[in-house]
Amino acid sequence: MKDAVAVHQSLSDAPCIRLHKASLEKPYSMTDLPNVDLFEVKIRCDVTPQLNTDERKQEIRQIEFASALGILLVLSHRVLYDIEIDSFQVVSSRSSVQCTAVNSNPIVDDPFCLQIAVATTPKQLHIYERRNSKMELLQKLNTDGDVTAMSFSRLEDSRVYQTLDAAEIGVLCSLDGSVFVSSHFILYEVSMITVEKQADALFEHGKFDEAISLYEKKLRNPEAVFSLDNYNPDYRQCAEFLQSFGYYHCAAKMWLLARESSKAWEIWRHLSYGEFKDATFELDDVVGRIPSVTDKKLLFDVLLWLIPLSPKQCIKITVDNSLLDHKAMKEVLRGDAKLLRIYLEMIPLTDEVTKDLCNIYVNDIVAGDLSCRHRFRHLLMNISASDRCVMYDRLPLEYGVERLLCDSSLSAADILEKVVVTYRDYDAAELICSHYSSTQPDVCLRLLKFLEDSDVDDAKSRMCSLLKCMGDSVESRMIITALPESAGIDQVASFLKRAIAKKQKEHHMMRSKMCLLERRIEIDKLRVPNDKIVIKDKTICMVCKEALSSSDVLTYLRTGYVIHSKCLRYENLCPITNSVLIPPK
Incomplete structure (x- = not known):
């Protein structure tokens, strides 16, 4: 015979549990078996003596069981009783308790450690740890209202991360990883929002670092995703997205990656003049990007608004820029003599640069600025006499020394x-x-x-x-x-x-010349025949037909003739045969 057990709770003044044996099926048998009691009720713990008079009619609201520790937690009328199963004796009690929960997934080094969450009436959650029959308070957490149901599966930082609205919830239970809550008529399931939706929500609120960190926690090896060789992001879309949330400096960098430099520099122009606001923007970082501009027209447009903000740094960077020559920079700085002076003082001096600086210095001196007077004197010595005459006419009479330096007469x-x-x-x-x-x-x-x-x-x-x-x-x-x-x-x-x-240099040069001369003589001696030349009496010059004497200056020709040196009109041409004596190199 199969039996069923029905459990009822009496609504009388003294609650009790009644077990009824009911016959569900009677199989075929030769004889009927006698009726026997299959269940018995034993009082294992009576808390009545420990209750006040007005508490004896209160029901037991909650029971939690920890078999490994052999304890039973019973909640009755806001009093939590700690009962030992072996003796069924109340070890301790705690008042002002709304509900309680045992950590179903503890991460502790002691298998006989119990973590308990207790909701109290002052709208607080207390996290306790029970070790060696001793309760220790770990953390406290304030709640918005009274706690009526609770599930405990993990202990982290005890922060309220989210509040869900559900009316008249009285039961909360965690089953196989899913959380269910129930009101009088509706059963709810609390499910986890996907990581993708959480990240999208963080992106919408501008919390990019938190969103990326969330993705990294989900991925086992995030570097394999972030370092894909064939990954081609849409920089234009990223730039528009960042710009829409006010991250202008990062958006400008994205426009550079999208090969739209003009949009990037336009954003930086607005940031530089305070028209856009971005805490990450730094002017020095933008100035350092000037060498990356490869378009000449864009470079001119950028320098026109950037040089007045940071003149020395901009000019220092543009001095070695291959896109800019002296004339181009003069065009950029046209109308601002102060900036042009800073630029000219940084570049190497040429005749044109020296002349331009002198003109600027004259104007500054006439205006009363004497800081350039010493440098102006140095430059005056290096310009042409005609340019100094022009400076002489422009200088006031009180600058007599400068006028003397300009006087070429x-x-x-x-x-x-x-x-x-x-x-x-x-x-x-x-x-x-x-x-x-x-x-x-x-x-x-x-x-x-x-x-x-x-x-x-x-x-x-x-x-x-x-x-x-x-x-x-x-x-x-x-x-x-x-x-x-x-x-x-x-x-x-x-x-x-x-x-x-x-003196040592002069001596060295003189010695070098002597060595060179000696070597030249040795080479010339090799070219001249070593045979003796015999001039007989009455030998005449074949050019002038006059007799040759030992007192005359004579020249031996490669053609075999000896003539007066004065008769040799051309050094490399024989006057007798008209043949070339020494072929030109």
Whole structure:
């Protein structure tokens, strides 16, 4: 006979469990078996003595069982009882409990460790760990409302990640990895949203790093995806996507990868002038990308708005740019003399650059800017006489030294004397000596005498400075003689080294010329016949028909004739046979 067991809970004042034996099927048999009791009810634990008078009518709301530890958790009227199964004795109790749950998937090193989540009435979740019959509080978590049902399967950081709205939920259960919740009339299943949908949602909110990190966690080997050789992303679409979310700097980089540089630089122009906002934008990074521009027109357009923002850095980068020459940069910087001056001062000096700088310096000097005066004097010495005349007419009268340097009608000595006597400008005098010492070395001696006779405090230091800037054409002996007796060896050491090096160089050149001359003579001797030439009496010159004497200057021709040297009109042509004596190389 098969039996069924029906379990009922009484609604009387004292709850009880009744088991009914019911006969479902009676198979064929010879005799009927006697009725026997198949079930019995034993009271294993009575909590009535531990309840207050007003608590005895309350039902048991929840039971959790941990067989490995031999404990039973019973929740009744917000009191959680910890009961040992072997003795069915209440070990401990905890009040103000809404519900409880045991971690079904604990990750601990102790198999006899129990993790329990307890929801309390003050809208909190307490995570406990039970080891060796001792309860230890691990974490606390605040909730929005009272907890009526709970499922516990993993312990991480105890944060509320998401809240789902479902009305009148009273039951929550986790079955085979799926979570079910139930109200009075509806059964819900809580399912995980796919990683792809989560990533799309993160992308929509602009959280790109979190989305990529989510994909990386899902993929076993994300590098195999990110490093695909045949992967060709749509950079245009990426740029438009980033730009739509305000990531302008990254969008500009994508436009570069999409080979649409003009759109990238247009975005950077708006960012540079504050029309767009992006925290990742840095002007120095954009300036450093100037060499990557390969289109000449685009480069001009970029420099027009970028140079005013960072003039020195931009000009420094564009100096070596093959797309830009001097004329092109003058066109870009046209109308801004200050930026043009910065550019010209950075590039190597040529005649044209020197002339342009002098014109800019004259305008600055007339405007009262004297910071360029020293450099202007140096450049004046390197431009043509006609250009200096033009500068002379443009300079104000109070700049007498500069006007003297532009006066091409005066010699270097005259200019030096007027600069020293009239203006007592020894810096300009030293400049004159350094420039003209190679062609007019006497000016250095004149300045030394001026310094020796002057009463300036720094005469000795100026003498040392003059010795350093003298050219190699000056006569070192005359300079040493002109120096005052108080001049120490340390003051003239540099000049003496240069003078000795000059003498050594002259001696080396002279020795080289002598060796070359000796070698040339040896070669010429090999070309001339070694046979003796005998001139008999009454031998005549075959050109002028006059007799040859030992006192005459004679020339031996390769054709075998001896004539007067004066009769040889052409060096390589025999005057007798008209044959070529030495074939041209």
